[in-house]
Amino acid sequence: MKFKKVDLSEINLQEQTFRYTLKPVDERLLFSVQQAGIVEPVVVKKEGKDYIPVTGFRRLEAAGKLGLSQVPVIELEEKTSRLEAFLTAFFDNFGWRVFSLAEKSLAVKKFLEFGMEKAEIIRKVLVWLELPPNGRTLEILSQLAEEESLLPIIHEKNWKLSTAERLLEFNQEERSQLVNLVSGLSLNRQAEIIEGFCILKKRWGKALAEILKETEFQEILAQKNLDKVQAGEKLAEKLREKTSSLVTRLLKQIDREIMELNLSPPLTVDYDRTLEDRHLTLKLKLSSVEELKNIIRELSSQERESHWQRIFALLRTLEE
Amino acid sequence: MEKITIEKIFIDKKLEEDRLVRKIVDRLPGRPVVLVDSGAQVEDEIRLSPDPIGQGKRVIYLTENRSFLRPCPCTPGCLSCGYWNIDLDQNCPLDCSYCILQAYLKGQPLTLSVNRLDLEKEVKRFLSQKRKNTIRIGTGELTDSLALDWLTENSLFLVDLFKGAERCLLEFKTKTAAVENLLKIKPEANVVLAWSLNPEKVIAREEKGTASLLARLEAAKKAVNHGYRVGFHFDPIIHYEGWKEDYAEVVELIFKMVPAEAIFWVSLGTLRFPPNLPEAARFRFKESKLYEQEFIRSWDGKYRYPRPRRQKIYQEMIDIFCDYSLGEKIYLCMESPSVYEETLIKKIRGRYLTTFPFFWLR
Numbered sequence: 057m058k059f060k061k062v063d064l065s066e067i068n069l070q071e072q073t074f075r076y077t078l079k080p081v082d083e084r085l086l087f088s089v090q091q092a093g094i095v096e097p098v099v100v101k102k103e104g105k106d107y108i109p110v111t112g113f114r115r116l117e118a119a120g121k122l123g124l125s126q127v128p129v130i131e132l133e134e135k136t137s138r139l140e141a142f143l144t145a146f147f148d149n150f151g152w153r154v155f156s157l158a159e160k161s162l163a164v165k166k167f168l169e170f171g172m173e174k175a176e177i178i179r180k181v182l183v184w185l186e187l188p189p190n191g192r193t194l195e196i197l198s199q200l201a202e203e204e205s206l207l208p209i210i211h212e213k214n215w216k217l218s219t220a221e222r223l224l225e226f227n228q229e230e231r232s233q234l235v236n237l238v239s240g241l242s243l244n245r246q247a248e249i250i251e252g253f254c255i256l257k258k259r260w261g262k263a264l265a266e267i268l269k270e271t272e273f274q275e276i277l278a279q280k281n282l283d284k285v286q287a288g289e290k291l292a293e294k295l296r297e298k299t300s301s302l303v304t305r306l307l308k309q310i311d312r313e314i315m316e317l318n319l320s321p322p323l324t325v326d327y328d329r330t331l332e333d334r335h336l337t338l339k340l341k342l343s344s345v346e347e348l349k350n351i352i353r354e355l356s357s358q359e360r361e362s363h364w365q366r367i368f369a370l371l372r373t374l375e376e
Numbered sequence: 377m378e379k380i381t382i383e384k385i386f387i388d389k390k391l392e393e394d395r396l397v398r399k400i401v402d403r404l405p406g407r408p409v410v411l412v413d414s415g416a417q418v419e420d421e422i423r424l425s426p427d428p429i430g431q432g433k434r435v436i437y438l439t440e441n442r443s444f445l446r447p448c449p450c451t452p453g454c455l456s457c458g459y460w461n462i463d464l465d466q467n468c469p470l471d472c473s474y475c476i477l478q479a480y481l482k483g484q485p486l487t488l489s490v491n492r493l494d495l496e497k498e499v500k501r502f503l504s505q506k507r508k509n510t511i512r513i514g515t516g517e518l519t520d521s522l523a524l525d526w527l528t529e530n531s532l533f534l535v536d537l538f539k540g541a542e543r544c545l546l547e548f549k550t551k552t553a554a555v556e557n558l559l560k561i562k563p564e565a566n567v568v569l570a571w572s573l574n575p576e577k578v579i580a581r582e583e584k585g586t587a588s589l590l591a592r593l594e595a596a597k598k599a600v601n602h603g604y605r606v607g608f609h610f611d612p613i614i615h616y617e618g619w620k621e622d623y624a625e626v627v628e629l630i631f632k633m634v635p636a637e638a639i640f641w642v643s644l645g646t647l648r649f650p651p652n653l654p655e656a657a658r659f660r661f662k663e664s665k666l667y668e669q670e671f672i673r674s675w676d677g678k679y680r681y682p683r684p685r686r687q688k689i690y691q692e693m694i695d696i697f698c699d700y701s702l703g704e705k706i707y708l709c710m711e712s713p714s715v716y717e718e719t720l721i722k723k724i725r726g727r728y729l730t731t732f733p734f735f736w737l738r
Contacts, residue, residue, distance in 0.1 A: 174424070178424055179420070189423060190425075190483060191423065191425045192428060192659070195426045259665060259668045300672075302682050302685060303670065306684065330674065330683075331682055331683050332672065332674055334683075374687050374688040374691065375682075375685045
């Protein structure tokens with residue numbers, strides 16, 4: 057390896073052969089390069105008459121934006137294979153940051169392209185990437201790497217493998233539709249919505265487009281006054297209702313009865329929202345015997361009895 | 377014998393000359409045989425497959441087990457039925473979409489333990505302990521008890537080992553019709569042959585490689601005619617539109633083919649699974665809608681049908697069995713004491729059973 061300074065024009069900045077990272081150049085990096093130049097040399101490889109970047113894509117992009125004429129480089133020896141060069145690129149980042157799932161899928165794609173055996177990728181690379189080291193994971197990552205339009209959102213929210221796997225259960229058109237629906241939402245909300253539609257698609261045997269035509273979903277999507285996050289919340293809520301209809305229906309009924317009890321604030325009624333435990337929990341905040349007496353009177357008043365009866369009946373209900 | 381594909385045999389190096397190993401290898405002619413230092417080497421090969429779980433079911437690893445007997449762990453917060461497991465083989469050649477082993481054993485091969493002398497010593501020690509109540513013990517926790525019996529003849533060995541054991545019932549739990557070996561020998565009073573049952577449409581969709589419902593019940597009939605007592609496990613019961621009618625038909629079929637007196641126990645358990653099972657199973661069973669049903673995450677972290685549904689299922693099933701006067705032979709598997717109390721205990725002619733669950737075994 058040789059250290060030298062080369063003209064930026066000698067480096068083919070369009071060449072992305074060794075790039076698998078998706079982090080964009082940010083203000084911080086631009087400021088740093090502006091102040092001190094490129095402190096850590098980028099690694100390049102000579103192919104033909106050009107140098108092609110192996111590491112430091114962001115630094116080179118910043119240098120270009122800032123109009124730097126020369127940059128420090130470390131040139132790999134000519135005999136360095138593409139796989140060896142990519143290992144350099146991989147470990148250049150490995151030590152200082154965790155890759156997103158999207159980057160992991162791109163890295164695996166590159167290892168395959170540069171001739172690493174599948175078995176070696178499973179045994180070594182997947183372990184480095186802290187993913188389940190088996191053939192199934194390799195299959196999912198390879199599929200993901202081909203889905204260029206999905207990679208930005210997977211990267212941005214740092215999706216889990218299981219969420220990406222669920223998304224891959226939809227066809228290409230549906231994936232774009234879904235990504236469009238969930239972009240801008242939190243990771244958990246994205247995962248919840250994808251999971252919800254996945255369940256409905258399989259349960260109903262319908263395409264996503266057909267599911268979205270359901271009036272209740274249409275109503276949410278048509279509401280112009282909702283921002284992305286609010287619409288996402290409503291969508292998730294509707295999906296919960298649809299996928300857990302039995303529990304949701306009972307919870308709604310119990311909540312309504314509790315509300316109609318119209319109890320005073322120091323008293324709260326709680327219950328297990330999975331409906332496993334069939335008890336009610338009453339919490340009181342009292343400061344005198346008088347208050348206690350009042351609360352007991354309030355709780356046992358005639359007009360509340362039917363609500364209590366219905367609540368207990370609902371908690372013990374069996375499916376029709 | 378069911379349709380089971382064995383592609384390759386791995387043998388623990390130090391067991392190369394073992395007589396049982398030789399016997400098993402001879403029964404699988406034409407398969408490549410590889411000697412290995414440890415199971416890790418076998419798993420390392422299996423995991424390269426795009427379907428490591430499926431691949432694990434096609435590879436046999438002959439090895440030793442350090443210990444065989446353990447009480448069934450049940451699950452926290454559930455009423456345990458006091459079962460004991462014999463971990464003779466691990467992993468199952470049958471392929472059920474709901475099988476917990478997919479998450480539990482992941483890509484483990486069909487691991488067959490051949491150190492029978494150690495098993496014999498452990499069982500004898502276990503049987504020599506004095507106990508007040510009868511216990512049940514079986515091999516069906518980490519595999520199907522009989523799916524590989526044509527290969528291992530485990531049933532013959534175990535029946536002989538448990539012969540005359542007091543206060544101990546040995547159960548072979550299966551989804552096959554592979555009772556040939558057990559029909560060759562004299563039935564022992566403490567041996568129970570049990571079948572896991574589901575309606576035929578569930579079997580066809582969710583239980584790949586298993587025997588049909590009719591074949592299972594034909595096998596049960598043969599076993600009863602030979603002098604064995606039998607058990608039936610409705611576990612997992614799957615909820616779907618029309619489930620009740622389908623399960624009622626299964627029960628009706630049982631009583632058409634098997635006399636009620638020969639039935640020793642019936643267990644009921646609804647579908648439940650740990651959170652990591654769906655991701656292991658979904659892609660392997662693309663047609664299955666099992667994991668797309670309504671579940672709640674319950675007290676032990678497992679997913680279960682919501683209680684109003686579960687309890688309804690139990691109630692209906694118990695009613696069906698009570699019609700055949702078999703209510704007293706029923707127990708629930710992995711259920712909370714509260715569900716147990718509200719369904720089973722009340723149901724059995726108002727008798728409150730304090731000796732859960734097998735008062736008739738005292």
